[in-house]
Amino acid sequence: MAERTVDLRSDTVTRPTAAMREAMARAEVGDDVYGEDPEINALEAEVAALFGHEAALFAPSGSMANQIALQLLVPPAHELLCDADAHVVTYEIGAAAAYGGISSRTWPAVGGDLDPDVVAAMIRPDGYWAVPTRAIAVEQTHNRGGGGVIPLATLRQLRDIADVxxxxxxxxxxxxxxxxxxDGVPLAEYGALFDTLSVCLSKGLGAPVGSVVVGSADKIERARFIRKRMGGGMRQAGILAAAGRYALRANIDRLAEDHARAARLAEALEPFGVLAAPARTNIVPLDFTKATIDAPAFAAAARAEGVLVSVLGPRTGRxxxxxxxxxxxIDRAVAVLTRILRD
Known part of the structure; x- marks a missing residue:
């Protein structure tokens, strides 16, 4: 029997477990556009409580959840600040401008190591014919920043800057x-720092679909309108919410296992000089600038041996x-990837 492919491209490639599928099959459903789906209502209440907010809204995707939140915070022709590698301006196909009329400006990409003073200096007030800043967005953990974690102290500084x-x-x-x-930071402690959050159920937690927008009751009431306008109003979607509820119960604490496995990968690859940064969580960032092979060639060679690698650019991957x-x-991936680098 052929060995099973080891897919390390993303934590979005997971498939529901048998227990998750059972939870989905048992879900009691209703019409969510009418607010009558019990599973969705329960999921939204649970996620809001986890982050210490009043309300939450289930959305089909992380991109939609982000864009709903940004439209809640930034009126058309006003400005969002974020880093140059942020998902909201890198992987959401210009949605902030296309759907929200939002102007964006970025600080240099540094992943989890952002400097609050740099952000503070960028904020534009009303007047002077400038585009006024209305919101700051940060990414936790940071995707293109190699899974980096923004320290709690840095986030508190940003909160103070935003308040002033x-x-x-x-x-x-x-x-x-x-x-x-x-980092052991309670979810509610993170939640207290933000006006809105979008959290994903299909990255790492193993649900097949869905993200949740978190905020105040009045913001989430408005968010339902925006979601419907964007085509995100679903009907008997409780089967998806049931998967998310199961993921919250079963798959948060086990993320430590993914972190340990990422650390094993990083340790094996470190002697070859291809690590872009330490593996802080479940992402191992790769930089082939000093290697004799480029990212597409490395990924192609790995794929030929049943290990899938994400290519982010000519010299970068993860x-x-x-x-x-x-x-x-992980053992198989280490054997394959180190052999390719040695050869």
Whole structure:
């Protein structure tokens, strides 16, 4: 029998476990556009409570959840500040401008090591014919920053800066569960720092679909309108919410296993000079600038041996651990990837 492929491209490639599928099959459903789906209502209440906010809204994707939140915070023709590698301006196909009429300006990409003073200096007040800043967005953990975790002290500084400038603070928390496990910061402590959050159920937690927008009751009431306008109003979607509820119960604490496996990968690859940064959580960032092979060639060679690697650019890539890759899968990936680099 052929060995199973080890897919390290992303933590979005996971498939529902048998127990998750059972939870989905048992879900009691209703019409969510009418607010009558019990599973969705329960999921939204649970996520809001986890982050210490009043309300939450289930959305089909992380991109939609982010864009709903940004439209809540930034009126058309006003400004969002974020880093140059932020998901909201890198992987959401210009949605902030296309759907929200939002102007964006970025600080240099530094992943989890951002400097609050740099952000503070960028904020534009009303007047002077400038585009006024209305919100700051940060990413926790940071995708293109190699799964980096923004320290709690830095986030508190940003909150103080936002309060003084009277601008909002949004967290793209697609992988905030990883930050919670890595640094031990309670989810409610993160939640208290942000006006809105988007959190993902299909990155790392293993649900097949869905993200959740978190905020105040009045913001979430408005968010339902925006979601419907964007085509995100679903009907008997409780089968998806049931998967998310199961993921919250079963798959947060186990993220530490993914972190340990990412650390094993990083340790094996470190002697070859291809690590872009330490593996803080479940992402191993790769930089082939000093290697004799480029990222596409490396990924092609690995694929030929049943290991899938994400290519981010000509010289950059990443490996992402998740619940569908066990210790045996990591052993195989280490053997294949180190052999390619040696050769």
């Amino acid at each position: 400038a009277q601008v909002a603070l949004h967290c793209d928390g697609a992988r905030i569960w990883h930050a919670h496990v890595a 490996l992402v651990t998740h619940l569908d890759v066990d210790d045996a899968g």
